[in-house]
Amino acid sequence: MMIIKWLLATKKKFIRIHEDEVFEIKTENKKIFLESDRNSFFLDEITSVWYRRGRLKIKRLRYENSSVNAHMNEVQHWLEDYVRTILETKKHINKESNSDINKLLVLEEAKKIGLEIPEYYLADNTDQVSLDKTIIKTIGGNPILDNIDKDLNGIMYTSTIQKREKAKFFITFFQDKIDKEFEIRTFYLNGKCYSMAIFSQNDEQTKTDFRKYNLEKPNRNIPYTLSIDIEEKIHLLMQILDLNCGSLDFIKGKDGKFYFLEVNTIGQFLGLSHTCNYSLDKEIANYL
Amino acid sequence: MKIKVKEKNKLPLTFKHIESFNDQKLKKNNDVIYVLDCEKYQTNFYIRERPIKSLTRLL
Numbered sequence: 001m002m003i004i005k006w007l008l009a010t011k012k013k014f015i016r017i018h019e020d021e022v023f024e025i026k027t028e029n030k031k032i033f034l035e036s037d038r039n040s041f042f043l044d045e046i047t048s049v050w051y052r053r054g055r056l057k058i059k060r061l062r063y064e065n066s067s068v069n070a071h072m073n074e075v076q077h078w079l080e081d082y083v084r085t086i087l088e089t090k091k092h093i094n095k096e097s098n099s100d101i102n103k104l105l106v107l108e109e110a111k112k113i114g115l116e117i118p119e120y121y122l123a124d125n126t127d128q129v130s131l132d133k134t135i136i137k138t139i140g141g142n143p144i145l146d147n148i149d150k151d152l153n154g155i156m157y158t159s160t161i162q163k164r165e166k167a168k169f170f171i172t173f174f175q176d177k178i179d180k181e182f183e184i185r186t187f188y189l190n191g192k193c194y195s196m197a198i199f200s201q202n203d204e205q206t207k208t209d210f211r212k213y214n215l216e217k218p219n220r221n222i223p224y225t226l227s228i229d230i231e232e233k234i235h236l237l238m239q240i241l242d243l244n245c246g247s248l249d250f251i252k253g254k255d256g257k258f259y260f261l262e263v264n265t266i267g268q269f270l271g272l273s274h275t276c277n278y279s280l281d282k283e284i285a286n287y288l
Numbered sequence: 289m290k291i292k293v294k295e296k297n298k299l300p301l302t303f304k305h306i307e308s309f310n311d312q313k314l315k316k317n318n319d320v321i322y323v324l325d326c327e328k329y330q331t332n333f334y335i336r337e338r339p340i341k342s343l344t345r346l347l
Contacts, residue, residue, distance in 0.1 A: 004329050018330045038330065126301070138302045144309055154291045155309035156302040165301065172300040 002270060003050070006285030014288070015039045019054035025079055032083065034058075043083060048091040048288045053266055055096050056084060093189070093245045093284060099265045101241060103139055103173070106263055109240050113233050115260040118251075120175040126164045134161045135177045141264075157209040178259050184224055184250040187269045187280060188238055190287065193231045194278045197224040197252075223276035226250075230258055237263070247272075 007014050023034045032043040058080045063069040088095045104122075111117050123129070137143070137158040148154040160177060183198040199220040200206040206219055226234075234248060247267030251259045273280035291306040293299065326334035 004331070016329050016331065124298075136301050136305070138300065143302075145306065148291060148293070148306070152291065153309045154293075154306040156306050159302070159305040161301075168298065170298040170300045172302060 002281035003285050003288075006282050007288065010285060012285070012288065015041060017056065020057075022057045022059050024059045025083060034083065043086055046087065046090055049087050049093075050284065050288055051092065051094040051096050051099065053099075056087070058083065091288070093287060094243070094265060098242055100141060101243075101263060101265055103141070103262055106237075106241065107260075110233075110237055110260050113236050113240070115230070115233050115237065116257045118176040118178050118259050118261075120173065122171050123174055124168045124171050126161060129161050129164070129174060130176075131164070132160060132162055133177050134174050135159065136161060136172050136174055139173050159209070178251050179254040180251045181254055182252050184226065184252060184258070185272055186226065186234065186248045186250065187246075187267070187272055187278070188234060188243075188248060189245050189280070189283060191235055193226060193234055194272065194276065194280060195224040195226050196272045196276050197222050221272075221275045223278075226258070 004014070004016065017036075017039060021036045021038055023036045026033045026035055028042075034041055034043065060076050060080075061072065063072050084096065088097060107117055107120065135158050138156050143156040145154040145156075161174070180201050183200055184195050185198060186193050186195040188194075199222075203217070203219065230250075238244065238246065241263065243263070243265055245265075247264045247269060249261040249264070251261060253259055269280050272278065291308060293303050293306065323332070324334045325332045
């Protein structure tokens with residue numbers, strides 16, 4: 001909504017597509033035209049796209065005869081693929097096709113580039129784990145489990161391993177726990193880095209995972225500038241991942257090193273923007 | 289509060305550390321509504337308060 005306000009203020013024409021909106025591909029005057037209950041647009045009239053979660057839903061017809069259906073499925077697939085691909089060739093911020101990234105591959109790429117990374121490994125037992133010096137977190141992108149129980153959502157925060165497990169478990173991601181001075185969250189947009197330091201280490205509640213927000217006494221957050229060397233490496237990493245926007249997490253260790261943790265493609269950034277006065281909402285609207 | 293999950297198949301160790309997550313808890317304890325649904329642009333994140341005026345805009 002903040003972005004919409006900036007788009008309105010700068011008099012840019014836009015449409016906002018809702019996650020449950022279903023489009024039908026049509027043609028008019030030899031031009032491709034997409035239409036839903038709420039919106040309609042000519043494909044060639046779109047100049048820029050900001051992708052943020054969900055996906056563009058396109059209506060697909062079914063046919064009774066199974067071989068006709070198979071053929072028409074393919075026809076419709078290529079038509080949909082054309083629309084999606086064309087939209088992604090426009091000026092954009094994030095893309096539907098690569099918004100899900102593999103944490104493990106990202107870490108490997110980051111290592112190759114020369115970013116400092118806490119040692120990590122996958123294992124199905126805790127036999128070789130250094131207790132109290134190792135953390136675990138999920139390999140998946142979303143740590144939240146909606147409705148895991150009646151009226152209850154679960155979340156898997158990063159947690160420290162304090163005791164050994166007797167039984168084997170499903171492959172889990174283990175990583176060295178870094179004694180941190182503070183955390184850094186960097187919002188990256190087209191080569192520029194906007195960083196914020198989060199002083200989460202002095203509070204037991206937020207020590208291992210700052211998202212366990214302490215509402216009574218919130219963490220202190222301040223604008224921060226990373227070294228040019230790290231910013232260049234971030235830029236390189238994002239280029240390799242073909243991402244032009246995302247949020248990156250770092251830890252400044254007590255050993256003085258900056259450790260890279262992960263990239264969130266569709267991260268939250270307005271909090272960071274407000275705290276540090278970066279006006280990211282305006283930056284995004286300007287770019288579109 | 290830790291949540292216990294029982295499944296036949298093995299689960300990653302992270303499942304031993306699931307905690308309840310409730311957005312409501314993050315909201316302040318009062319009746320003021322901070323965000324509204326916006327019909328025109330179909331978002332449910334229309335900030336009711338006046339947006340924070342960025343320092344950069346004041347300069």
